[in-house]
Amino acid sequence: MSNSTHSTALQGRTALVTGATSGIGRAVAQSLARQGAEVVLHGRDRARGQALVKEIEAEGGSTRFVAADLADADDTLRLASVAGAVDILVSNAGLYEFAPTAATDAAAFDRHIAVNTRAPFLLVGALAPGMAGRGHGSIVIIGSSAARQPAPIGAAYGASKAAVEILTRYWATEFGPAGVRVNTVSPGPVHTEGTQAALGEHIAVLDTTNARGRAGEPGEIAEIVSFLVGPASSYVNGAVLFADGGERSALPA
Template identity: 60%
Template structure:
């Protein structure tokens, strides 16, 4: 057991991909995990998988696009020591083809929901004198590609909030950092990766797409006391970005 024993973690978007890997790693290292998602069956399966490895978890369903549901999630989570804002939506389309509802959906889930959860849960962390918040961002904030404007903007806002929150809550014993993840092979990204074929493996210097567990390891590090002097930082986890050829 690590220094997470006795602590409670809330992981949003925990029933698949990076979120699932994060929930498993936190539980394996002693945290009691509140796993969030929208699918009750997948939530129950994850809780069972965590219990099967000797961990503790419970599932809370919520639609992060609904502000009232986010507030309910925060209330049902209770006292949280570690908040991992992982849930996200990514719908790639050129700006003229992106609906107003699509823009609102990106901002609601990727930006507003984390804002609400921090607003609801950080005061309790501050009162107890300790807490960790980890936001999962994307290289879409720095590596511009056609069709990703709404997604990239919503994640860039989350990175800005990371730095603001680190300053706002740092004096109260709360550390706030973000993980800027590169391409990762998950059920959600599989169709996109399949569409680009072998070119996907040339997206990183490592010559391959990342696994969710590789990002989860960095989130685990940021959640633990061994990263006690890391605050307000965006950690890149992308395998190295290939150099851009000069014209």
């Protein structure tokens, strides 16, 4: 459902999108490119990254791909350096391993924190000061409804996502006076390659979890990101925007 029309709303802007080779990140990257932004695509799979570069360029967009492992702090900082002076950061890359607490060892917990919390922290620390120096910038973190809706499994994932929600508010306070807005989009279940792989034949359960009666599509989240990085949201800063289809009533229908 991503917008297939082209515009010049983001002409002259450079955007870094992490986790851009699939799912929500891919839809976001395509949407920003269609609006005229030069998009730096991040991912781990070079083949998928180069395929997306060709696809965006075929539509007239400007883009390049940078591979990096966000579980590695030094590689994360290298990504920021190679991306250069970006005006927009969309921190989308994420790791989720839905296991109960007793089955989550220290290494698994650390992986969640490294990718879902530390990586955006390091990217914001490396890139936001440059935005502030130029007097403008927009940062959007892709969070998760798991940060506010507990479940019997996935505590490490939920904790890592709750952390970036509070960081969003800190960063909005820290960089907002210099013209840099920081917001989080908190999606509920979304149909992506990752959820398909995780749920397999049980994928249909995603469509039963909210008041909307269906899971979201990556393009729907991309539209929200486009709003948050564009001029229409100039007064939105430090917000956590829920995009989860609405909480389902506990009362019988």
